[in-house]
Amino acid sequence: MKTKRQIQKEATRKLILDTAYQVYADEGFAATTNKIAKAANVSHGTIFVHFPTVECLIICLLERFGSEINEHLHILSEKDENLETFLAAHINVLIRYEDFYKRLISEINSLPQEAKYVFINIQSVVSFHLNQVIEREKDKIAIKDIPMHIIFNSWLGLIHYYLTNNYLFTVGSVLTEHKDELILNYIKLIEK
Amino acid sequence: MKTCIACGMPMKKESDFAMGDTSKDYCVYCANSDGTMQSFEEKKQSLINFTIKTQGLDQSVAEKAVENMMRQLPAWKECF
């Protein structure tokens, strides 16, 4: 049994993470912990009780984000998915986190080294599923003779380009509006 | 939902578990053919190879990313 104090502590930790997620999504990772504290309605010191450094906060947030993506993709992959439905599932998951993810991919190079590793591992989950789907689909559709990492990086490159240059394509959610077009044409590119 | 102690994969359906045994704490990808869990070195090597194959990473980057991930997992706590 958790004590009342433990429950309270966990709730505050979650509140800080949820708020940091929103603040970073809105303003980018340069947003201060002061700002996060204010938005969460906790004292500045409280943040550091839970996360000794800003790096810890960011890494913890990315890890939580990664396991959420992991879970979503895993649940979706249970259905008998094909290439098209998998790519749609990936985009749908990203749409849920679109603003945050956009910040993440635009600012990843300036984040701490450990955050970069967490980011790689987030992508590993996606590449794991894509690799499985490609292996499974091989008999059904003819995929060009391209190495797996180029297949994966081309997909990621495509959606990351649209995300980081959202303004070129729409004022709304670029993934929502261009999802079908991107999936359809990406498949055409890798299909024999 | 249970997650694999050795790689972090969520395990939901029977076929996710080693030998289809839902009482196991590790997944089908972390098991040897006899059902035992892969060793730290085996798992690390296979994850590094997989990361390079599917993402094209530089060897040293892949090694660090994999170590970073394994460090968080319950199965390998003592290996770091």
Ligand SMILES: [Zn+2]
């Ligand atoms: Zn596993």
